[in-house]
Amino acid sequence: MDLEAVSKRSAFHAKPQGLILQYGTAGFRTNAQHLDHIMFRMGLLAVLRSKQTRSTIGVMVTASHNPEEDNGVKLVDPLGEMLAPSWEEHATRLASAEEQDLPKVLAAIVEREAVDPQQTAFIVVGRDTRPSSEKLSQSVIDGVTVLGGQFHDYGLLTTPQLHYMVYCRNSEGRYGQATIEGYCQKLSRAFVELMKQASCSGDGSRWVKVDCANGIGALKLKEMEHYFRQGLSVLLFNDGTEGRLNHLCGADFVKSQQKPPQGMAMKPGDRCCSFDGDADRIVYYYCDAAGRFHLIDGDKIATLISSFLKELLLEIGENLNIGVVQTAYANGSSTRYLEEVMKVPVYCTKTGVKHLHHKAQEFDIGVYFEANGHGTALFSEAVEARIKRLAQELEDEKGRAARMLASFIDLFNQAAGDAISDMLVIEAILALKGLSVQQWDAIYADLPNRQLKVKVADRRVISTTDAERQAVTPPGLQEAINDLVKKYKLARAFVRPSGTEDVVRVYAEATSQESADTLAYEVSLAVF
Numbered sequence: 001m002d003l004e005a006v007s008k009r010s011a012f013h014a015k016p017q018g019l020i021l022q023y024g025t026a027g028f029r030t031n032a033q034h035l036d037h038i039m040f041r042m043g044l045l046a047v048l049r050s051k052q053t054r055s056t057i058g059v060m061v062t063a064s065h066n067p068e069e070d071n072g073v074k075l076v077d078p079l080g081e082m083l084a085p086s087w088e089e090h091a092t093r094l095a096s097a098e099e100q101d102l103p104k105v106l107a108a109i110v111e112r113e114a115v116d117p118q119q120t121a122f123i124v125v126g127r128d129t130r131p132s133s134e135k136l137s138q139s140v141i142d143g144v145t146v147l148g149g150q151f152h153d154y155g156l157l158t159t160p161q162l163h164y165m166v167y168c169r170n171s172e173g174r175y176g177q178a179t180i181e182g183y184c185q186k187l188s189r190a191f192v193e194l195m196k197q198a199s200c201s202g203d204g205s206r207w208v209k210v211d212c213a214n215g216i217g218a219l220k221l222k223e224m225e226h227y228f229r230q231g232l233s234v235l236l237f238n239d240g241t242e243g244r245l246n247h248l249c250g251a252d253f254v255k256s257q258q259k260p261p262q263g264m265a266m267k268p269g270d271r272c273c274s275f276d277g278d279a280d281r282i283v284y285y286y287c288d289a290a291g292r293f294h295l296i297d298g299d300k301i302a303t304l305i306s307s308f309l310k311e312l313l314l315e316i317g318e319n320l321n322i323g324v325v326q327t328a329y330a331n332g333s334s335t336r337y338l339e340e341v342m343k344v345p346v347y348c349t350k351t352g353v354k355h356l357h358h359k360a361q362e363f364d365i366g367v368y369f370e371a372n373g374h375g376t377a378l379f380s381e382a383v384e385a386r387i388k389r390l391a392q393e394l395e396d397e398k399g400r401a402a403r404m405l406a407s408f409i410d411l412f413n414q415a416a417g418d419a420i421s422d423m424l425v426i427e428a429i430l431a432l433k434g435l436s437v438q439q440w441d442a443i444y445a446d447l448p449n450r451q452l453k454v455k456v457a458d459r460r461v462i463s464t465t466d467a468e469r470q471a472v473t474p475p476g477l478q479e480a481i482n483d484l485v486k487k488y489k490l491a492r493a494f495v496r497p498s499g500t501e502d503v504v505r506v507y508a509e510a511t512s513q514e515s516a517d518t519l520a521y522e523v524s525l526a527v528f
């Protein structure tokens, strides 16, 4: 490893003195102007991680739902999952090193992780549509090459597509072909197969309206549309030809504002969905005849999916262990419905995809979703092999159910939550069950809830346990929250420091909107 060459090259991507950024829940994220040195250094780090794991590592340049002027970067580990926590710390250390200390910090990581410098390295790079992304991804590549790493630049990709590419490349083709063509074909084939089974919807008349947040999702849906057109037409809005990325549109806007995105033509009953800026989140919604907006968030998506998978298993006659993973933000009604009506076990983890993903891997079939629309389903290798065998062996109704389940296994992006894949899964389930968007929404009624942000001097004084549902510090805070919650029926509240913003988040739910609002307000006062 030529550390001198690294130093020389790094001078072209010099770190502004004193700038300290942290590898947070979703990698590094801030104004694009401050990111050039971070990109170069993440190129370096990706090479080390690739040498250590002897696998292809991914680097995605995106800031997801953040405004257009921001950008960010995250590394993707060998099975398409998020970077291991110990390496997140290396990332933060490397990003914070002043220029002169860079070689030393690199060498320390090499030693600590027993990286063999002779090992080859291969990195795949993807980026979203932000104006700054192309140049920043070149800086990543600069970091990769100065350490002698090989790379493939996929150019414009959704975040989950990059996760998929990494997974494919490290599974010797078992998961699929590591090309856009391979991705489109794998998903579309499964989807079209499923739509043939739907009694009335396989005739090409099915459509859905998609708000693409003026981001990469639009490009990728256009690229893919003709593969699955037989089963579904997608009507694209906010496709990036006019509006700004994530501006008054996209999944994050719709979920947090609880209203339709701008630029979407909605008629009562139309089935609509929104992607976020890098197409790894999705929420659905519709307007009723009275013009009232109804949001169908990640919790209802998880419920639809897990209930359907459970029904398929029953039909096949397979008793597999299926679990749903949520976070503290999951609406209490969804948890109750899953546990009490569907008899599906529900688990709660900390916020952030990696925690849910990890937990979901413990089951034969693990379905995970954050309320904000991040999620997917995971199938263990043994289950996948078994279902695919049954799909060939069984006949009649059982065989049909096994073949459907086999198609769903292919349709889910098991490397990461994926708005395109999730949308096709949802569309297939609705078509197969003959459910309208209103009927889906009516499966259970959400408890009214309220989220607030509180600015405090130092959010780190708040620490939590029990998957962020209980505050451990400061002393007395949890007792105060308990006393407030007791005043309301079926109420729940928690506080947690945000992993992406300098704020404390407050969540409250209760049986009426007024109670949820008051409770959230009272809890936010207790935080001071």
Ligand code: 16G
Pocket (backbone or CB within 6 Å): 025, 026, 351, 352, 353, 354, 370, 372, 374, 497, 498, 499, 500, 501, 505
């Ligand atoms: C990040 C996470 C998301 C989580 C959010 C919480 C990933 C890919 N993204 O965007 O899952 O819901 O952070 O943000 O893990 P917060 O900590 O500011 O509430």
Ligand code: ZN
Pocket (backbone or CB within 6 Å): 064, 065, 159, 276, 277, 278, 279, 280, 281
């Ligand atoms: Zn995203």
